[in-house]
Amino acid sequence: MSDTLRITGWVVLAALGIAAPFLISSGRWLEFIELTLFVAVLGQAWNILGGYGGQYSFGHAVFFGTGAYVQALLQFRFGFSPWLALPFAIASGAGVGAMIGYLSFRYGLRGSYFALITLAFAEAFRVLARSIVSVTEGGRGVSLPLNQDSGEVWTTLQFTFAEPFLRHAGYYYMILTVLILAYIAVWRMERSRFGAQLISVRENEDAAAALGVDAFRVKMKAICLSGMIAAAAGVYYVQKYLFVDPEIAYGPAKSVEALVAPIIGGLGTVIGPLLGAAFLHSIGEVAKEAIGALIGPRPGLDLILYGMILVLVLGYLPRGLAGLLDSAWRRLGGGR
């Protein structure tokens, strides 16, 4: 597929995304899309490091959670404006990325060792968030005060008491903005020297080094960028739910969502995480409804389903849904 065609496709998708709140009046459906976009952002963060760089993280919650905590605590403890907290939160994602990256890549940890160390970091941060009560409020979590003044909607970045349309779509547009920025960043990365070098490190690190690629530096850049985007997702989460606790921030759920979406959607492709998130959420929603109707609510069953889908995709669709689309496109005679 040519770039012109791809760009057209993305512009159409973006236009649909922007138009969605006008077309969809049901709060429940818009919320469904909103959460899909949230997972698509987390997934894209993971995809930079895992999909393009071949460094599989099992603990991406560490970036999401740190972004969320920094955004929440700066407001809660120091009365920062959310706008002022935002750059600190995003920088904290890069900072944690730099720390974990330095410790892992400096000592050449790859493959399953890297996966384990990221998992360990997420767990360590969870324990710390739980135990340093004087800073993080421990297991109680941090609750931000709900703004009920419709005049303060933009200064507090809270849309619960905004005028009807913003109440309907404010948070949706917040995550859509993050998503568009993140996806443009990855699109541009894919077409840059940095992107080419990152992919070469994934494909073969020694060969990359022999061609002048500084693998350590490239991986450091990737993990910082990845951390920033995951932290931005954390900012959205805190502004929307006004609450974060150690489980939400650093529990395995976010780490798993971050990696499942791009793996199912298509590793190392711009659209993969979005496709994966949309597919998983649709399946999850349908399954929840079906299971709920048949045997009553059974939380956790959707996770089992995630696992089964993951195994099937890994077995039969190594290039994910994006790969499936790509071969369908070729078969239709496109791209010749």
Added chain:
Amino acid sequence: MAAFGRGALMLIVSDLTKRFGGLVAVDGASLRVDQGEIVSLIGPNGAGKTTLFALISGFLRPDAGAVRFEGQDILGRRPHQLAQTGLVRTFQIVRPFANLTVRENIATGAHTRIVPRREALEKADAVGQALGMGALLDRLAGDLPIAGRKRLEVARAVATGPKLLLLDEVMAGLNPSEIDEVTPMIRTIREGGVTVLLIEHVMRAVMTLSDRAYVLNSGAIIASGAPQAVVENPAVVEAYLGPGMAQRLKGTADA
């Protein structure tokens, strides 16, 4: 630093030694490559040729000795730094970026000196065409037969714009007609201003291509000079065929 003319010193390896536990893989090896030359490094299997390459290109650290590249001491520099300075190696066991096209593979090399993606891809096209891979540019590297992969390994390295190229057995595993295609390719590379040091077992190629040859045996250089003189050297014959063989062969020839 003064510019190097043709014939100036490019690489000096002196008394390089590498031990792996009790095994001395490279034992005080010294060699020299001048600018514009094609120099061969030959020797029996297990002689330490690839280890010597790894030492020169920064993939391994020697236990003793020195390596100078264009007059600078390069010991301890990392492989990517050396590649950026113009000292680039290929691998005997080829390492293509299997999920990328041939063009993208070569472009990764081109990015060593070129930042914009478009220009790197153009450079990849040019290098691919020059080295006879024009028809393969859109193929996935993982789908190439072995001869294509060997060629790609070289093309990728050439695209980095090297001054000195270390080629590790680019002809191994190729059939005679494929070898006949690679020989002019290496000449083309030299004509492009690149100095070449190559490890090779295919003697026909060594004889026709190289200006000089070094013979490595058990980690030590046992002979050097013009290729013809080197292969007739009794020490070299014995290194390959066993003690006493030089005398016996000579006897057969005289009879």
